[in-house]
Amino acid sequence: MNETSRAVGWKPRGWDVLNIVLLSLLALATMYPFYYIFIYSISVPEEALKGVYLIPRGFSLQNYVHIFKQDNILWAFFISVARTVVGTVLTLLCCTAFSYGISKRNVPFRKLMYGAVIVTMYISPGLIPWYITMKSYGLQNNFLLYILPGLMVAFYIVLIKTYIEELPAALEESAMVDGASYYQMLFRIVLPLSIPVLATVAIFNAVNQWNSWVDNLYLASDLKLQTLQMLLYTYVNQQTAALSMINSNSTAQTAFVMTPTSVQMTITMIATLPILFVYPFLQRFFLKGLMLGAVKG
Numbered sequence: 001m002n003e004t005s006r007a008v009g010w011k012p013r014g015w016d017v018l019n020i021v022l023l024s025l026l027a028l029a030t031m032y033p034f035y036y037i038f039i040y041s042i043s044v045p046e047e048a049l050k051g052v053y054l055i056p057r058g059f060s061l062q063n064y065v066h067i068f069k070q071d072n073i074l075w076a077f078f079i080s081v082a083r084t085v086v087g088t089v090l091t092l093l094c095c096t097a098f099s100y101g102i103s104k105r106n107v108p109f110r111k112l113m114y115g116a117v118i119v120t121m122y123i124s125p126g127l128i129p130w131y132i133t134m135k136s137y138g139l140q141n142n143f144l145l146y147i148l149p150g151l152m153v154a155f156y157i158v159l160i161k162t163y164i165e166e167l168p169a170a171l172e173e174s175a176m177v178d179g180a181s182y183y184q185m186l187f188r189i190v191l192p193l194s195i196p197v198l199a200t201v202a203i204f205n206a207v208n209q210w211n212s213w214v215d216n217l218y219l220a221s222d223l224k225l226q227t228l229q230m231l232l233y234t235y236v237n238q239q240t241a242a243l244s245m246i247n248s249n250s251t252a253q254t255a256f257v258m259t260p261t262s263v264q265m266t267i268t269m270i271a272t273l274p275i276l277f278v279y280p281f282l283q284r285f286f287l288k289g290l291m292l293g294a295v296k297g
Contacts, residue, residue, distance in 0.1 A: 009091060010198070037265050038269060039054075039055060041165070041263040042061060042269075043059070043060065045259040051092060063262050063263075067263070067267060067270065072226065072231065076230070076231045077270070079230050080210060080228040080229065082143075086147055086207040087147050088209060089203055091205050092198055092201060095156045096186070096190075099160035099164055100160075103161050114157075114161070117157055134215075135219070136217055140220075141222045141225060142225075143225060145215055145219050145220065146212075146215060146216075146227075150205070156201045156204070159197055159200070160197055163197040164194060172185050203278070210229070210275050212227070212272075212276070217230060227273060228267075234287075235263055
């Protein structure tokens with residue numbers, strides 16, 4: 001009995017060790033690229049050209065100082081934050097209101113409306129029709145081009161509708177008996193109970209808004225509407241021009257000169273950090289929303 005119990009007890013411990021080792025290696029492989037970008041961005045550019053692996057070469061924050069001295073960086077950062085915040089809030093409101101409406105059986109043509117939304121997940125009109133449509137709506141060089149096209153997203157509607165339909169019907173029935181309207185039930189009952197799925201949708205949409213640059217590329221030639229990601233795309237694809245502009249704007253008293261790679265790494269860090277700071281606050285809701293969607297979807 002003792003040998004059997006030892007054998008049975010040893011297997012889980014052995015598998016636990018193996019799982020810990022494998023998951024640790026996977027976590028290291030996942031985190032190292034981000035860590036590499038970080039240590040490169042705080043290294044002296046000329047020293048970093050010799051190779052950066054585990055620690056920065058010649059620690060310096062001058063890369064960030066030089067980047068933030070550019071007039072267009074802070075404004076592009078503001079535009080990216082504005083489109084992310086405004087776009088996420090309005091998308092949540094529109095998708096939730098629509099999902100709540102089509103979840104009611106007494107709404108006419110609700111299946112037709114829901115089917116029309118689902119079709120958009122499988123059929124895409126293409127770039128040229130999209131561009132013509134956006135231009136005909138007057139969204140060219142307009143801040144609303146970052147907001148209006150993403151107000152209704154089929155995937156988010158499916159998630160929210162599925163979640164709302166799983167809420168106890170007795171809650172709304174008791175509220176209707178007390179004289180509550182649909183709007184009151186939506187904002188006082190449905191929304192507070194739907195925080196997990198709303199947090200999940202918020203993270204998806206915020207990341208998508210923050211990382212988007214194609215709409216800026218095709219529809220916003222005005223530099224006042226340039227996003228941080230579009231600026232990064234420009235620096236990556238026009239290294240020589242961007243580098244000469246940054247180095248020419250540096251003070252004459254310093255001999256610090258940035259390289260194309262240091263510019264890319266520094267702006268990448270600036271573009272990545274804000275969304276990383278948001279995720280920890282919504283992580284528990286995000287994981288719960290994903291699990292509920294996996295079980296109920």
